[in-house]
Amino acid sequence: MIAITGATGKTGSVVADILLYKGEKVRVVGRSVERLKRYQLKGAEIAAGDQGDIDFFTEALHGIEALYLLIPPKFDTDDFRAYYNYIGDAAVTAIRKSGVKKVVFLSSLGADRPEGTGPVIGLHDVEKKLIQLSDLDVVFLRSGYFMENTLGNMDIIRSQSINTGSMPADVPVLMAATSDIGAKAAELLLTRSFTGYAITEIIGDCISSKEMTSILAEVLGIPSLEYIQVSDSEAEAEFTGMGMSQSVAHSYIELMHAIADGIVTTTQTDPGTLTAPTHFAKFAENVFKPSFEASKQHALT
Numbered sequence: 001m002i003a004i005t006g007a008t009g010k011t012g013s014v015v016a017d018i019l020l021y022k023g024e025k026v027r028v029v030g031r032s033v034e035r036l037k038r039y040q041l042k043g044a045e046i047a048a049g050d051q052g053d054i055d056f057f058t059e060a061l062h063g064i065e066a067l068y069l070l071i072p073p074k075f076d077t078d079d080f081r082a083y084y085n086y087i088g089d090a091a092v093t094a095i096r097k098s099g100v101k102k103v104v105f106l107s108s109l110g111a112d113r114p115e116g117t118g119p120v121i122g123l124h125d126v127e128k129k130l131i132q133l134s135d136l137d138v139v140f141l142r143s144g145y146f147m148e149n150t151l152g153n154m155d156i157i158r159s160q161s162i163n164t165g166s167m168p169a170d171v172p173v174l175m176a177a178t179s180d181i182g183a184k185a186a187e188l189l190l191t192r193s194f195t196g197y198a199i200t201e202i203i204g205d206c207i208s209s210k211e212m213t214s215i216l217a218e219v220l221g222i223p224s225l226e227y228i229q230v231s232d233s234e235a236e237a238e239f240t241g242m243g244m245s246q247s248v249a250h251s252y253i254e255l256m257h258a259i260a261d262g263i264v265t266t267t268q269t270d271p272g273t274l275t276a277p278t279h280f281a282k283f284a285e286n287v288f289k290p291s292f293e294a295s296k297q298h299a300l301t
Contacts, residue, residue, distance in 0.1 A: 001025040002189050003064040003100075005051060006072055008035040010148055011106060014182025015068050015189070020044060022190060029060050031072070052090045054097075061098035066189050070106040071126065075244045080251050084122025085129075092129045095136065102192050104185045105130060107140045109174055109201065110255075110264035117264055118255030119248070137195045139188055142267075143181050143202040144174035145259065147283045150212065152242070154288075154295050157216070163227045166235035166256045169210040173259055174266070176202040177283050180276035201268050204276040204283075212280055219284045220292055 002019055006012035007028035019026050020042045027045040030036050036046040047060035051072055061067065069091055077083040095103065110117040111124045130138050153163055167173065181202050188194060209227050217225035230238075232253050239249035258264045265271055 001027055001045075001064050002066045002068070003027045003029055003047075003061055004068045005029045006068075006070040006106075007039060008032070009070070009072070010146070010178035011182040011185065012068065012070065014179055015186045016044065018183065018186035019189065022186075024190065027060065027064065029057075052087050054090045054093050057090055057094035058097045061094050061100050064098060064100050066102035066104070066192050067095070067100050068104050068106075068185050068189060071122070075242075075248050078245055078247050080119050080248050081122045081125065084119070085125050088122075088126035088129050091126070092133060095130075096133060101135070101137060102189070102194070103130065103136060103138045104188050105138060105140050106181065106185070107142045108264070109142050109144055109203075109266060110258060111140065111142055112267050113263060116254065117258045118251040118253070120255060120258075120264065131197055137197075139194050139198045139200055141181060141185060141200050141202055144176040144204065145264075147175050147177045147204070147278070147280060148287070150216075151288065151291055154292050157220070157222070157225065158292070158296060161222055161224050161226075163209070163213045163216060163225060164230050165209055165227070166230055166232055166253065167209045168260055169227050169229055170208050171260045172206045172208050174203050174264070174271060175205045175207060175280060176276055177204050177278035177287070180204055180278050184276070199268050200275075201266050202276050203266070203269070203271075203274050204278040205274065205280045206272060207280050212284075215281050215284050216288065219281075219289050 002024055004012050004016050007016045008030050016028055028036050028039045029047045033048040040046050049056035051057055071084050071087050074083055107123045108120045110120040111127055127140055157163055213227040236249045
C-alpha cells in the first residue's frame with residue numbers, strides 16, 4: 001500500500017488520482033475527513049489528523065510500503081523553519097517506527113543550501129533528516145517555483161490590468177506546474193525501483209516575469225497588461241494581507257532575492273534543461289485562463 005500526505009493539495013491530489021486510476025492500494029493522509037472522503041469513494045483508505053502528531057502519523061503509515069511525503073503549509077506560523085523541522089522530526093520518527101522503505105519527498109530547488117533561501121531552508125533541514133535513515137530509499141523532488149503561485153495575481157490583473165511582483169522583470173525563474181510534480185511522484189511510486197538517495201529536478205520553464213506577463217496578456221485578451229516590480233515592503237504587505245505571518249512573509253521575500261540572485265538553481269542538470277512537459281504558455285492556457293474566467297464570473301455574482 002502507498003500513503004499520500006497532502007492528498008487534497010495541488011500535488012498530492014494528482015498523485016492520489018493517478019495511483020487510484022492505476023489500481024494501487026492507497027491511503028490518503030490529510031487534516032480533514034470531509035475533504036478526504038472523495039478518495040474513500042474511489043476505494044482509498046483515509047487517515048485524518050495532524051501530521052506533526054507522531055502517534056497519529058505512525059499509525060497512518062502502518063503497513064505502508066511507499067510514501068509521498070510533503071510538509072503541509074502553515075503560513076501563519078511565527079517560525080517557518082521551526083515548523084518544517086517539527087513536521088520533519090515527526091515524519092522521520094513515524095517512518096522509522098512503521099518500517100516504511102520508500103519515500104518520495106517534495107522538496108525544492110535550493111534545498112542544497114543551508115541558508116539564504118527563505119522557506120526552502122526548512123526543506124534543506126528535512127532532507128538531511130531523511131538521509132540519516134540508512135535503510136530508507138528516498139527521492140527528493142526538487143521543483144522549480146510553482147506556476148500556480150501566479151494565480152494569486154488574478155484579482156489585480158482583472159481590476160487594474162497590471163501584473164506585479166518583487167522579482168526584477170527580466171530575471172528568468174525556474175518554474176514547475178504542480179501537475180508535473182504529482183505525475184513524476186506517481187511514476188516513482190508506481191515502479192518503486194529507486195534505491196538509496198536520489199535527487200530529481202522538476203523544471204517546466206525558465207521564464208522571466210516580463211515574459212510571463214506577455215503570455216498572459218495574449219491568453220487573457222488584455223493587450224495592455226504590463227508587469228510592474230514592487231518594493232520588498234509592498235510585497236511583504238501583500239503577503240501579510242493574504243494571511244501570512246510577518247515572519248513567513250519576510251521569509252518569502254528572502255526567497256525572491258535568492259531566486260533573483262541565482263542561488264535557487266539546479267544541481268543535477270543545466271538550468272536551461274527542462275525536465276517536465278508543462279511550459280508556462282501551456283499552463284496559462286489550460287489553468288490560468290479558466291481560473292481567471294471563473295474569478296470574473298464570481299466577481300459579478
